[in-house]
Each structure stands twice: as C-alpha cells, then as structure tokens.
Amino acid sequence: MSSSRAPTPRARRGRVLAAGGQVVSLLPVVRGVAARLPRHTTLDPAWSVAPQREITVAEAETPEGTAGATTVRQMLGLAADGDEGRGVTVAVVDTGVADVPDLAGQVAARVDLTGTGAGDGYGHGTFMAGLIAATGAASAGAYRGVAPGAKLVDVKVADADGRTDLITVLRGLQWVSDHRDDVQVLNLSLSSNSPLPYQIDPLTQALESLWHQGVVVVVPSGNDGPGTGSVTSPGNDPLLLTAGGLDAAGTAARGDDVVGVWSGRGPTWQGDAKPDLVAAGGHVVSLAAPGSVVDRGNPRARVGDGYFRGSGTSMAAAVTSAVIADVLAVQPRLRPDAVKNLLVSEAYASPGLSRASGGGAGGLDALAVLAAAPRWHAGKAQQQYDADTATVGRDAKRWAAFTEALVDGDEQSADQAWRKLTPASRDWAARAWAQLDPAARAWAARAWADADWSARAWADGEWAARAWAARAWAARAWASDDWAARAWADADWSARAWAADDWAARAWAADRWNARAWAWLPAS
Secondary structure (H helix, E strand, C coil): CEECCCCCHHHHHHHHHHCCCEEEEEEHHHCEEEEECCCCCCCCCCEEEECCCCECECCCCCCCCCCCCCCHHHHHCCCCCCCCCCCCEEEEEECCCCCCHHHCCCEEEEEECCCCCCCCCCCHHHHHHHHHHCCCHHHCCCCCCCCCCCEEEEEECCCCCCCECHHHHHHHHHHHHHCCCCCCEEEECCCCCCCCCCCCCHHHHHHHHHHHCCCEEEEECCCCCCCCCCCCCCCCCCCCEEEEEEECCCCCCCCCCEECCCCCCCCCCCCCCCCCEEEECCCEEEECCCCCHHHHHCHHHEECCCEEEEEEHHHHHHHHHHHHHHHHHHCCCCCHHHHHHHHHHCCECCCECCCCCCCCCCECCHHHHHHHHHHCCCHHHHHHHHHHHHHHHHCHHHHHHHHHHHHHCCHHHHHHHHHHCCHHHHHHHHHHHHCCCHHHHHHHHHHHCCCCCHHHHHCCHHHHHHHHHHCCHHHCCCCCCCCCCCCCCECCCCCCCCCCEECCCCCCCECCCCHHHHCCECCC
C-alpha cells in the first residue's frame, strides 16, 4: 500500500483496519506495511495496492563434469591460505545456510522468516555462503572462500522448495535494516523481473534504503542473457552494485575470460548501463547442502565430499560481496558509493569482457581493489551527495512547511513555502528532476501532477527532500530509502523468480511473474 502523504504507522494500520483488512507486517525499510485486504477493497486514491503471489524455484540440473576445476581464489589471484574479510559481516538473504564443517563458527546469526526452521533444504544459500566465507575445512583449504575471515548472517527467506514471496523477502531486508550497525554487506541473489521503474519498485526501494543506511548491496544481473536488455530487477537499479557473470574457462589467466552466455546484459529498459562489472560465476565450486534439492537433483555436479559446482550470476554476486568484505576489512570507512566506485574503477579489461558484450566496466580485479583500498577516497559523487544532503538538512523546516501545504491542498501556501527554500535547495531539486529518465518522468507526472502548478507537477515535498539527494550515484535522483515504501500494503504481494541463478547456466529456473501482477492497481 502506498501513499504520497507519508502517514504514520498508526495511520497506515488504521487505513487497513478501516477497510476491513489485517496488517501482516510493518516494513519501515520501505516505510510501508504488508496487509491482507478484502477483495475489491476501495481505498483512498492516495493509496496503491498490489497482489501477493507465490514463487516456486524449479529443481536444478548440472550436467557438466568436475574435471579441471580451478578455485575461485585462484581465479582472483588470492593466496590459498588467506584470511581476508576479518571484522566484516555479510548478510546472505537466501534459502538458508546449512550447518557444514566449512562454515563452523562462521555464522554469527540465523534468522528464519519462513517458519521452516534453520538449515538449507534447497541448497542455494549454502553455495553462496561458501563462496563468501568457507574455511575450506573439508578440503584442506582447497575450496576456501574469498573472505574466510568474515562472518555471515543467515537470513532465510525461502523454503526447501525454493519458494518465497515479496513480503517475506522484505521482512528479511527489514531485519538487516534493524541490525545495520552489525552488517556491512548484503548479498541478495534474487531476480524479480519487475516491470515497474526501479524508482517505485518496493524491492529496489528497500535495497536502496539499506544502501543509504551504509550497507553495500550486491545483486545479480540475472540469467536471462545473452540478449540485449536482459538484466533483471533488482539488478536494473543504477544505485546498487550489479554483478554479471564471467566464465574464466577454468584458468587464472584473464585473456580467455568471457561473459557467460547466461549473464544478463544491458542496457535496462530505462536506459541504464548494467551490469556494473562481471565476476567469476561460471563453473565455480562451493559448498553443497547435504540432502538438499539441488544436491540430490544434480549428482554430476558434486566435487569431492561436500562441494558442488555451479554457474550463474548469483555466484558472481556472492564473489563480489566477498571481495567487498575484504575491502572493508582494509578500509572500513568507505561508504557504499565509494566501494562501488573503487570496484568499477579497478576492473580489468579483457577482449571477452567488453561493455558491448555485457561485461560492464570489466572483470572484478580483487588484487588491484585491495591494493587501492587503503588510499581510496569518496570522490566527487560522494562530495556532491554530502553537499546536497547538507543543503536539504539546512532547509528541513522549509521543506516541512512545503510538504504540509501540499498535503493540505493549499497551493498558495505551498507556493510561498517553495519560494522560501534556499536557492541551493531549489537548484538541487531542479538537477534531480532533470536527471529523471523519460519513463520515470512520465510515471511521476501521471502519479503526482495536479492542476498546473509547477511545484506540484514534479513531486511531493517530503518525497523530494528525502529522495533526490540520495541519488548521488549515476545522478539518478528521485526515489530513496524513504519514499517507495511510504508504502503499500497488499492483498497478495509476491516477488518473482527466486534466485537469478542457474547451476548449469540455465537450469536455475523459477515461476515467472505475470507482468500484470506488478502493475499498481487503481484504488477505485
């Protein structure tokens, strides 16, 4: 449920109850609520409602053999016995993490939002956790993770069949938000294929909220490649760090690296260049969850005792999250924007990793990134962000007056309040609006424009004040951690396509969303 009036939680709950509904969960991470509403419920036009649907992940297959495996650490050029990532915690929002020898002592906390208990009945989350922080205990260190010194938080949002829904995922993200002081990196190997602009998609807005709270969010580009425009949401959000997958051909050399045929490629339908970079995702070896759906269904993918081989952009995202943990262990003061800039700036070039072929800025260069991290600074984007944030802060009372007038429908007072904003605030707002892509501008115009008063034609004041400054990266500007979620409760929300991943480059399939399911329903 969404409203441009940003009601209090009590008001949100009151609206739901007044409509004969039931609040399922408060979701401050998107400033919204999830709720059950009677069918054909009519709400105030300020609210929008979207339906819930179940997601089912299909059983995976991996027909490839196991010969010639090269470890991820070898691919990245890291020492076999390294202990990188110490002091950093990575949240793995996934199907759970199994209790296996390589992760003994590595999991700092477990959160089950499925009601099915601890563990990983599907097998995906354990694989991601192993790429990040496995100790290599069961392989004499051979399959050690990229950040074995890091700790993990197991945020389980999918059951043993790989099923989940948007509310459950958002509840997982809410947990991370509530514990943001203890989590530095979030790995979310999920693809929703939402047709909504990222500026209003609840999932991307929750992830942006975490980004602005200081958590580096890594998402996959999806496995719908190799066609142009095949990047899936939330990998289409320009703020987040989107990892595509490269196939290293089983070698540590870079000249033979290519973008995996399964890796989602840009530009996005809103015109953004994605992925940001590519990382090892093809034929990588990590942990198996014994007896899981993936383990039982793919015996040919087993490597030794307790390990498994797979391919997909989820793997690339996990490798990227691990390298970020290594970076933050070296330079903990870096904010998410600076971390993203560091990884992109230090990416390596290779003939098979061009931007045109879906390689983004190039391959993730762990050694170059770690060498540059101690001296890395925030850069101009962060400086502009800080300046804009300070501007909005200084004008907070004026923005509040502007917002109040808008909510009250008092255009004269709103116009007067707008004129009282400092020139710097108005300049910031103008820059932000100008940077909207046409699709987003058109959506905003339909959603918020009223009469022909110019200030009302581009935004709601509080939304503008809280949102635009938050879009320093790539100069994308009009939604933020605070906006999208002022938000929406639903009758039947759902997130689609758990895990943008496939074990054999294609097999990690899931039920597809019907694009119509994402359309925001009219309130009447």
